[in-house]
Amino acid sequence: xxxxxxxxxxxxxxxxxxxxxxxxxxxxxxxxxxxxxxxxxxxxxxxxxxxxxxxxxxxxxxxxxxxxxxxxxxxxxxxxxxxxxxxxxxxxxxxxxxxxxxxxxxxxxxxxxxxxxxxxxxxxxxxxxxxxxxxxxxxxxxxxxxx
Numbered sequence: 001x002x003x004x005x006x007x008x009x010x011x012x013x014x015x016x017x018x019x020x021x022x023x024x025x026x027x028x029x030x031x032x033x034x035x036x037x038x039x040x041x042x043x044x045x046x047x048x049x050x051x052x053x054x055x056x057x058x059x060x061x062x063x064x065x066x067x068x069x070x071x072x073x074x075x076x077x078x079x080x081x082x083x084x085x086x087x088x089x090x091x092x093x094x095x096x097x098x099x100x101x102x103x104x105x106x107x108x109x110x111x112x113x114x115x116x117x118x119x120x121x122x123x124x125x126x127x128x129x130x131x132x133x134x135x136x137x138x139x140x141x142x143x144x145x146x147x
Contacts, residue, residue, distance in 0.1 A: 012136050020064040021133045025126040027057035028097065031121040039112060047108035049050070054101045061097065065090045068133075071104075086132045093125035122125065 013021065020040050031053040038046035068087045075083045100118035 013133055014067075017064065017067045018134070020060055020067060021130055023041065023060035024057045024093065024097075025130050026095075027030075027053045027060070028119065028123040028126045031057065031100075032116075032123045035111075035116045035119045040110065040118060042109075044108045046129065047111055047115075050115065051101070051104040054097055054104055054119075054122075057122070058094065058097050058101060061090065061094050061126070064129075064133075065094050074101065082132070086129065089125055089129045089132060093122055093129055095098065097122045 012018070031050040034046045034049040034053065037043075038050065065087070068083070068090050072080065072083045072087045096118055100115060100122055103115045103118055
């Protein structure tokens with residue numbers, strides 16, 4: 001008898017992790033849209049909306065990032081590629097969002113165009129992280145072959 005390790009079925013996210021992962025993309029996308037609205041109208045309140053949406057995305061994103069780190073540590077040595085990619089994308093999203101929060105802490109006029117570009121990149125990274133997270137992770141199964 002021979003034991004063979006084969007990729008198993010996709011394992012979905014834990015329900016609480018899925019809830020945490022659901023927030024960063026809409027919040028960072030809302031920040032991008034409010035940056036676009038500020039660029040079009042120069043109404044200061046749009047820059048304030050962006051700041052608050054970024055802060056919310058960072059808060060919930062930090063918990064999703066922490067959960068991804070725990071999953072990365074708990075995953076086995078042979079199957080760390082996808083959890084590592086997921087963690088790296090979430091980390092990049094959070095770090096760029098943090099830089100974006102500092103940019104948006106300046107005067108509203110001074111946030112353009114850096115804030116707009118950072119909001120777009122952060123929203124894109126949040127989308128990629130959600131895509132990777134919701135598409136599931138492969139588990140390993142051991143298939144037994146009889147000789």
